[in-house]
Amino acid sequence: NAGVTQTPKFQVLKTGQSMTLQCAQDMNHEYMSWYRQDPGMGLRLIHYSVGAGITDQGEVPNGYNVSRSTTEDFPLRLLSAAPSQTSVYFCASSLRQGEIKSPLHFGNGTRLTVT
Amino acid sequence: DAKTTQPPSMDCAEGRAANLPCNHSTISGNEYVYWYRQIHSQGPQYIIHGLKNNETNEMASLIITEDRKSSTLILPHATLRDTAVYYCIVRDSFSGGYNKLIFGAGTRLAVHP
Numbered sequence: 001n002a003g004v005t006q007t008p009k010f011q012v013l014k015t016g017q018s019m020t021l022q023c024a025q026d027m028n029h030e031y032m033s034w035y036r037q038d039p040g041m042g043l044r045l046i047h048y049s050v051g052a053g054i055t056d057q058g059e060v061p062n063g064y065n066v067s068r069s070t071t072e073d074f075p076l077r078l079l080s081a082a083p084s085q086t087s088v089y090f091c092a093s094s095l096r097q098g099e100i101k102s103p104l105h106f107g108n109g110t111r112l113t114v115t
Numbered sequence: 116d117a118k119t120t121q122p123p124s125m126d127c128a129e130g131r132a133a134n135l136p137c138n139h140s141t142i143s144g145n146e147y148v149y150w151y152r153q154i155h156s157q158g159p160q161y162i163i164h165g166l167k168n169n170e171t172n173e174m175a176s177l178i179i180t181e182d183r184k185s186s187t188l189i190l191p192h193a194t195l196r197d198t199a200v201y202y203c204i205v206r207d208s209f210s211g212g213y214n215k216l217i218f219g220a221g222t223r224l225a226v227h228p
Binding site for chain 2: 004040042043044045059090092103104108109
C-alpha cells in the first residue's frame with residue numbers, strides 16, 4: 001500500500017494564481033484532513049472530511065476550498081494564492097471518524113511558495 | 116480539548132532512554148493522550164496513545180500519572196533516527212466524532228552520539 005500520497009512535492013506560485021494540491025489514500029479511510037505547517041509553529045487544521053460528500057472547516061479555512069467526491073481523494077484548492085499561504089501542507093487520513101483508536105496517517109507534504 | 120505543555124527542546128545520548136514529559140493538567144475523564152513525532156521534512160508519524168493505563172508498543176512506552184495530569188513518552192534506547200519533534204496531544208473521544216487533532220509546538224529531541 002502507498003498510504004497517503006501528496007502531489008506535487010514542491011510548487012511555486014505567483015500571487016493571484018490558483019492551484020490544487022492533490023491527496024490520495026489507498027487505505028479506504030473515512031476521514032481525511034488538511035494541515036498547514038509554518039516555521040516554528042505546530043500544524044494547523046485547514047479543512048477535514050468525514051466521508052465522501054461531507055466536508056467541514058478547521059482552524060484556518062480562509063482562502064482554501066475542498067471537496068470529497070470519492071473516498072480516496074481529498075484535493076485542496078487555492079483559488080487566488082497569497083504570500084501568506086506560503087507553507088508546507090500535509091494531508092492526513094484515518095480509518096473511522098469516531099474511532100479513538102484510529103491514528104492519523106500523514107503524507108510527506110507539499111512545500112508551497114507564493115511570490 | 117485540553118491544552119498540553121511540553122519543553123521546547125531536549126537532548127539525549129544515543130543508546131540511552133529518552134523521557135519526554137507532557138503536562139495536561141486540564142485533561143478530562145474521556146480525553147486520550149496521543150503522541151506523534153515529525154522527523155525533518157516528513158509528515159508526522161503516530162507513536163502511541165493511552166487513556167489511563169500505561170501503554171507499550173514496538174516504538175515506545177507511555178506512562179500516564181494516576182491523576183492523568185501529566186504523561187511521559189519513553190524511547191527505551193534512543194538512536195540518531197529518533198531525532199525529531201515530538202507532539203503530545205489530548206483528544207476527547209466524543210469531540211463530534213471527528214479526528215480533529217490539534218498540534219502544539221512539541222518538543223525537539225536531539226539524539227547525539
